[in-house]
Amino acid sequence: MGKSADMLQHATPFLLGVAATLVCLTFYRSKIIIGGHERTLEAFAFNATQVNSIHIACEKKEVASFDDRLISREEVVNQTTVQNATPVEEGAFPDLLPLLKRVATNDKTVIITSVNEAWATPNSLLDIFLEGxxxxxxxxxxxxxLIVVTLxxxxxxxxxxxHPNCYPLMVDGKNFTSEKVFMSGDYIDLVWSKVKLQRRILxxxxxFLFTDVDIVWxxxxxxxxxxxxxxxxxSDEFLGNPDDINNYPNTGLIYVKSTQKTIEMMNYWIDARNRYPPNHEQTIFNFIKADLAHNLTVKIQYIDTSYCGGFCNHGNDLNKICTMxxxxxxxxxxxxxxxKQIIEDWKFYTALPIEEKRKGWFTWRVPGLYCMH
Structure with missing residues (x-):
């Protein structure tokens, strides 16, 4: 009788642990959805060590994924990435995946820009961009x-x-070597090749955070x-509310999360090219942004031009500006x-004493001398 009581005493913690684990597993059984497919933990075969690990993970409100990586419940529920989705053939973008793996941040984000020869030659746009x-x-x-896409x-x-991270993109036999005038036929093809590459990254x-090369960071x-x-x-025009769908977008600086929804968005955007002449991707995005928000439930936000502006519309305080x-x-x-004038202004600003720097003044604002006035 004493031995039985002693065995029961030692077995009780183990049985309680197993019971707690089973309760935890039952709780999560119907909750796991990965890559658009419902998954259950019954598909796993656990040994004692794995059971104990899952019990600890449950206490931390984490669950085990199919690649043996711990992911948060929020990530599972919201499906913020498509890393477990059905693989897509590389097609027109060979060798892109190894580069993404090497360059991406810990949260799987890459910065990309694109250049042709005219923009990449010494002392041209690429050099100014990198200097920023x-x-x-x-x-x-x-x-x-940063990945620099070359055309x-x-x-x-x-x-x-x-730069160490360059990716060659050939587009339907097009020659993008020379400067492309805004809204010319080659310019249109160039900007749409950019959108297709962005879709592939998603x-x-x-x-990705795409940035035009004629932006100083x-x-x-x-x-x-x-x-x-x-x-x-x-934004080319920011109306004061980042959620206002009526803000006018500038797709020269655009960030997109990788989800199934945003891939569908990119498909919709590309398909809209044939419906809306003159086929500039930014103009067409402005045409379809309400459809994206209402029909595909894409959450769109805009950055205040006080922080990320352009020569059309910009802030005047260098203490706030991120990009121009x-x-x-x-x-x-x-x-x-x-x-180049912006680069010089920034160097002048950063060398100022702190009390002068607080004023955040530009030096270029002389009417008639520059595009910005």
Whole structure:
């Protein structure tokens, strides 16, 4: 009788642990949805060590995924990535996945821009773009997460000389070597090739922040992008409310999370090209943004132009500005002239004493001298 009582005493903690684990497993049994498919923990065969690990994970409100990685319940429920979705054939984008794996941040985000030869030659837009990261406020590390997409062989050669992460993109035999005038036929093809590459990045399970190369980065714009939104865009016209669908988007700086919903959004966007001439991707996005928000329930937010502006509409306080886009400035030489002026202004600003720096003044605002006035 004494032995039986003693055995029961020692067995009680084990039995309670098993019972708690079974309760935990039962609680999660109908809750796990990964990649759009319901999963149950009954599919696993656990040994004693695995049972104990799952019991601990349950206490921490975490569950075991099929790749033996612990993911939060919020991630499971919200399906914030498509990493477990059905793989898509690489097609027109070979060797992209290994580059994404190497360059992405811990949360699987990459920064991408694109250049042709005219933009990538020494002292052209690419050099100014990269310099912004080097002299910006704590953003040089972001260069490790930047992919420069090159649109012709000469651009690739120039890119390799100045940046370690270059990706060659050939588009239907098009020659994108020379400067492309805004709204020309080649320019239209170029911007749509950008959208197709962005879709592919999402299909592979990576988030992206696309930035035109004629943007100077001074601070990290990701600080103004929330987890709430599926898509966050800069603005040509910001009306004061980041959720206002009537803000006018500028897709030269756009962040998109990788979800099944955003992949459907990209498909809808690309398909709309044939419905809305003159086929510029930013204009068409503005046409369809209400459809995306209401029919596909895409959460769209806009960044205040005080933080991410352009020559059309921008803030005047260098204490706040993250990026400046050379839009509303036609022609490569005009863009180069003004962007170099921004670089010089930023260097002047960062060298100021703190009391002067608080004023945040630009020096370029002399009417008639630059695209910005």
């Amino acid at each position: 990261f080097r002299i910006g406020e704590g953003i040089q590390y972001l260069l490790d997460h 012709d062989p000469n651009a690739l050669n120039h890119c390799i000389a100045v 299909e592979l399970g990576y988030n 001074m601070r990290n714009p990701l600080k103004h992008i929330t987890v709430y939104a599926d898509l966050t865009a800069s 886009h050379a839009n509303c400035c036609v022609g490569l030489q005009a863009k180069l002239h003004d962007l």
